[in-house]
Structure formats: structure tokens, C-alpha cells
Amino acid sequence: MATLEIKNLHVSVADEEANQPKEILKGVNLLMRTGEIHAIMGPNGTGKSTLSETIMGQPAYQVTQGDILLDGESILEMPVDERARRGLFLAMQYPAEIQGVTNAEFLRAAMNARRTEANQIGVMEFLTTLDHNLALLNMDEAMIERYLNEGFSGGEKKRNEILQLLMIKPAFALLDEIDSGLDIDALQVVSKGVNSLRGDQFGALIITHYQRLLKYIVPDVVHIMMDGRIVKTGGAELAKQLENEGYAGLRDEFNLSVDLMDEN
Numbered sequence: 001m002a003t004l005e006i007k008n009l010h011v012s013v014a015d016e017e018a019n020q021p022k023e024i025l026k027g028v029n030l031l032m033r034t035g036e037i038h039a040i041m042g043p044n045g046t047g048k049s050t051l052s053e054t055i056m057g058q059p060a061y062q063v064t065q066g067d068i069l070l071d072g073e074s075i076l077e078m079p080v081d082e083r084a085r086r087g088l089f090l091a092m093q094y095p096a097e098i099q100g101v102t103n104a105e106f107l108r109a110a111m112n113a114r115r116t117e118a119n120q121i122g123v124m125e126f127l128t129t130l131d132h133n134l135a136l137l138n139m140d141e142a143m144i145e146r147y148l149n150e151g152f153s154g155g156e157k158k159r160n161e162i163l164q165l166l167m168i169k170p171a172f173a174l175l176d177e178i179d180s181g182l183d184i185d186a187l188q189v190v191s192k193g194v195n196s197l198r199g200d201q202f203g204a205l206i207i208t209h210y211q212r213l214l215k216y217i218v219p220d221v222v223h224i225m226m227d228g229r230i231v232k233t234g235g236a237e238l239a240k241q242l243e244n245e246g247y248a249g250l251r252d253e254f255n256l257s258v259d260l261m262d263e264n
């Protein structure tokens, strides 16, 4: 079993207008184990993507306090590629386009990065795994010879993130709004992909706004993030409650400001 632990995490970004850093995460605590699926829900702008980008090591996000531990070891000083090598994976809310690198080249390099020098993946094994996963995701083979995400539709990008996930098989996947912009069929396909990885070698943190994704990928734990903190943690029923009641009750409960309510 692997663990990913977020301890009292405070994160700031440079705020050019104010000419001083702006604090986004204000003390986040979270413990995940492989074998578990966690979901994070919360209003726009509360820091969900900031959390996932910070865990992955995006340099724009500055950790000012707290720690991120993978199997008990701090990863704060590690660059993104080292974090990926150790088993972290981020499906971004807005996947980037990479010119000049085909999807297939990217996938093979990413898979090999997780393996030792002596155990690099062979062509046949790569193609067999790829065929299997393309079929699982109902994806067109032509997609893999295209440059990464270049000209992909929104839904194609999301589906492609899941293809990467299935090929790379990380220990922990951070899935940021993997359901946004998906049609009903794609939502089911993407969910099938994530569910196929479920097991004691895999954990996921799913960021979503909607209960509908969590109908297909039933989470073990649901966290509500508001104003840079996790304010409530519960089981799958918490997502249903939220869908019915919205965030208003929680704001009252946690005395969050009226400004924040207006923003969202």
C-alpha cells in the first residue's frame, strides 16, 4: 500500500496586481491510500486545481507552509518528472498541446520513465497494451499518431488523458474535472477506464462539480473544499447531499463570507 499525505498545506501564487503573493490554500490536510478513491468538490475558485497542480509540482504554486509526503517522504523538492516517476499522475483541467511530440511517443516515454533502465517496454508489449486500452476507451487508433492534444476536441483531450492513465498506471491519479465537456457516452467510457484501474495498487483524487460522475465512479471518501480548506469530509452520500442542497448550508455552518457567496 502506498500513501499520499497532505499536511497543513499552505500555497501562494504571485499576484501581479497586488505586487505580493496571494494565499490560495490555507491549511489543507488529506490522507490517501492506494485502494481508495477520493473526490473533492467545492465552488469555483476555492483552490481545487491549485491543490492538484501543487501536488504534481507546478512551479507557479509556492508552498509556504506544510508538506506533501509520498510513502512518508517529502516530495516538495522534487521536480514534476521525478514525482511522475514515483507514481503521481495529473490529468489537468485544461490539458496542454505539445507540438512535435506524437501521442504514441509521449505514452512510451512516460511509461518508460516509470520503469528501470533494464526494464524498458518493448515494441510488441507497448502495442498490445495500447490496442487493449484503445478498445476499452472506444478510441480511434489514428489519435495516437497525432501530436499530443493538438487540435483535439475538448472531449478527445479528456479521453486521451484517461488513455495516458491506463498506460502509465500511476500509484495516485489526480483527475481534475475529467468529466467536464464530456457527452454521456464519453462519461461512461472515461468512468469505465478509471474503474478498470481500481484495486490495491491504485488511488485517485477526483475533482468534480457534479454528482453524475460519482454515480459511475463511486468514491470511498468525499471532501468539500471551500476558501482554501477542506471543510467537510464524508462518504459518497455527501456528494448527493451537496447536489440537493448546494453550498449555502455549508457556508452558514463554516461562517464563510458573503463575498465568497456572491463570487460563486
Ligand SMILES: Nc1ncnc2c1ncn2[C@@H]1O[C@H](COP(=O)(O)OP(=O)(O)OP(=O)(O)O)[C@@H](O)[C@H]1O
Pocket: 013, 014, 015, 024, 042, 043, 044, 045, 046, 047, 048, 049, 050, 051, 060, 093
Ligand atoms: N497561477 C495563478 N496565478 C494567479 N492566480 C491563480 C493562479 N492559479 C490559481 N489562481 C487563483 O487561485 C484561486 C483558486 O483557483 P483554482 O484554479 O485552484 O480554483 P478551482 O477550485 O480549481 O476552481 P474551478 O472550480 O473554477 O476550477 C482563484 O482565485 C484563481 O484565480
Ligand SMILES: [Mg+2]
Pocket: 048, 049, 050, 093, 176
Ligand atoms: Mg479547477
